[in-house]
Amino acid sequence: MKCHIVNKSxxxxxxxxxPLIRSYFKKTFKVLKIEGNYDISLILVDPxxxxxxxxxxxxxxxxxxxxxxxxxxxxDFDSFLDETIYLGDIFINVERIEKQALDYxxxxxxxxxxxxxxxxxxxxxxxxxxxxxxxxxxxxxxxxLGDLN
Numbered sequence: 001m002k003c004h005i006v007n008k009s010x011x012x013x014x015x016x017x018x019p020l021i022r023s024y025f026k027k028t029f030k031v032l033k034i035e036g037n038y039d040i041s042l043i044l045v046d047p048x049x050x051x052x053x054x055x056x057x058x059x060x061x062x063x064x065x066x067x068x069x070x071x072x073x074x075x076d077f078d079s080f081l082d083e084t085i086y087l088g089d090i091f092i093n094v095e096r097i098e099k100q101a102l103d104y105x106x107x108x109x110x111x112x113x114x115x116x117x118x119x120x121x122x123x124x125x126x127x128x129x130x131x132x133x134x135x136x137x138x139x140x141x142x143x144x145l146g147d148l149n
Contacts, residue, residue, distance in 0.1 A: 001025065001026060001029070001037055001038050001039065002039045002040075003021060003022045003025040003039075003040050003041075003042060004039065004040070004041045004042070005018050005021065005022075005041075005042045005043075005044070006041065006042070006043045006044070007043075007044045008043055008044060008045050008046075008049065009044045009045055009046045009049075009094040010046055011094055013094075014044065014094060014097065014108075014112055017109055017112050017113070020109065020112075020113060021042060021112070021113065021116050024113050024116065024117055024144065024145075025040065025116075025120065027144060028117060028120055028121075028124075028144050031140075031143055031144050032124070032140065032144075034124070036085060037083070037084045037085065038084070038085050038086075038087055039084055039085070039086050039087065040086070040087045040088060040089075040090065040120065040123060041088070041089045041090070042089075042090045042092065042116060042119075043089060043090070043091045043092070044091075044092055044094050045091050045092070045093060045094070046093070046094065046095065047063045047093055047095050047096075048063075049091075050063055050064055050065075050067060050091055050092075050093040051063040051064075053067055053091055054067060057069070063093060063096075064093065064096075065092070065093050065096035065100060065115055066090065066091065066092050066093070066096075066115045066116075066118055066119045067090075067091045067119070068088060068089070068090045068091075068118075068119040068120075068122035068123050069088045069089045069090075069091075069123075070087065070088040070122060070123040070124075070125070071085075071086045071087055071088040071089075071123070072085065072086075072087065072088075087120070087123040087124065088123040090116060090119030090120065090122075090123065091119075092112070092115050092116065092119070096115075097111050097112050097115065098111075109148070110145070110148050113145065113148060114141065114145060117141055117144050117145060118137075118141060121137055121140055121141065126140060
């Protein structure tokens with residue numbers, strides 16, 4: 001299992017959290033009781049880049065905090081147990097980490113991990129469009145993040 005992290009942003013402040021991100025990548029599978037060999041990419045970007053991605057792929061011309069692109073959408077992951085499964089790409093807007101941590105009254109560390117786990121859950125097929133799906137996704141996020149402040 002590998003979490004590839006690429007920093008395309010103008011800051012290197014969050015590099016100290018890379019080991020934590022990788023540990024929560026593995027923890028997510030343990031908590032969700034998902035077996036197999038999975039890889040994912042996390043790409044850190046600046047606001048202009050994430051706005052461009054959001055505009056080009058989602059047709060929403062505004063900045064956001066995190067965008068995920070699942071490689072296997074709606075597939076049965078069990079059918080891939082004998083090979084490495086590339087889950088997709090998660091893009092995080094680095095400028096939103098500090099701002100949202102302040103807004104929500106928790107650490108930048110927690111916000112960074114939250115955004116990553118949120119994106120990872122999307123790549124695993126979870127969504128929050130419908131209220132009942134959102135409740136399931138929020139419960140999974142809380143379970144995975146535990147008492148991370």
